[in-house]
Amino acid sequence: MTDLSLTSSAREPLSQQAAFARALLDPLFPVEQLAVRTPAIASADNSLAQRFAVHRNNVVAGLVNGLQDSFPATVRLLGEEFFRAVATEYVRAFPPQSPVLSEYGGTLANFLPQLTSLQTYPYVADVAQLEWLRRRAYHSADQSVLSLTAIRKMPIQQLLFQRFSLHPSVHWLRSDYPVVSLWRSQMGEGVVPEPEHWHAETALIWRPGHSVQVAVITPTRLTLLEQLQSGAVLADAMAAIGAPIAVVSQHFSALAQAGVLCAGDLPVGADSPPSFPDFSNPTIQTS
Structure with a gap:
């Protein structure tokens, strides 16, 4: 019978991917660890943290832009600047679980009431949930x-x-x-x-x-x-x-x-x- 279990070397790329994904969303992640895991990165110059920050910012900004497009009424209620700050925290706390961007944001309405600054505006979460249900309806069968x-x-x-x-x-x-x-x-x-x-x-x-x-x-x-x-x-x-x-x-x-x-x-x-x-x-x- 063929042994289908993964060897240590076969499992290693998964741990690299996990570390890379975490570093993309966590600004406090020590990117030097990625250099240890990836020799190609380790051989680069000393500007690793700066170069990776550019990539991190692009990823986070792309997800925040997607949320802004999905929740236009919520953006107007909160103001664009405040919404983008909230969305950035949401992205870092709840990264996408699917590569399909239209499926992202389903838990935003549950996240909003957890913010101290929004506890006196509970209706915002309901508006966000309505917008999410509209999105689900649009993509329904x-x-x-x-x-x-x-x-x-x-x-x-x-x-x-x-x-x-x-x-x-x-x-x-x-x-x-x-x-x-x-x-x-x-x-x-x-x-x-x-x-x-x-x-x-x-x-x-x-x-x-x-x-x-x-x-x-x-x-x-x-x-x-x-x-x-x-x-x-x-x-x-x-x-x-x-x-x-x-x-x-x-x-x-x-x-x-x-x-x-x-x-x-x-x-x-x-x-x-x-x-x-x-x-x-x-x-x-x-x-």
Whole structure:
């Protein structure tokens, strides 16, 4: 049997790579250790630390630039200079785990509340999380949505005992702050609400086509989404809400028309349910 275990010499490049990666993000790392590990570096002139600092700065700056592009509203809330300082600390504390730059930054919203200077601005983390969910929605898988016209053509028995899945891009974010209003204000789509008028908002993020959508979602619609995501048939989801069937049908039709729903598994059969009302007045954002 062939021995697949690595020899000491085969393992050595990995330790060199680990040391090099650490040195790229840690300004206090003694780069002289790299010279000991790498003879080619050791034979160079004495300007090793200065030359390596240039490379380190380029790597950190590139990652910070990527974060700045990914979180534009957060940049505007904090100011570019302060955001870049925060992002630099984040890069050094949480380096990328993937070579795909678009996948970097998922824990920034969790990092921000740890900073003493931001503890009096907790809403910034929620805005950052909303921006990250927008990024995830943008890069989510494509899938055909279930149109409202197709739903209306379903027999009543099938409709009420149908399972509906959510589009892969669908995310939501509960916030104690007006997270959608704050995000929109920083993206030029509104004004910052006065603090005395602040109230909690739940953001719905999804991509029905090529453009990511963000909207405030009501508690009833959020419950409906959670029920459908858990695998409940429509009849059970409606019963869990406890609102009149006409009211729930309007919420359901709004989600369908917005491109949030996909067809799930078909039911195996059920008793004849009561008549299902026609859908009307679809709208996502309500007060």
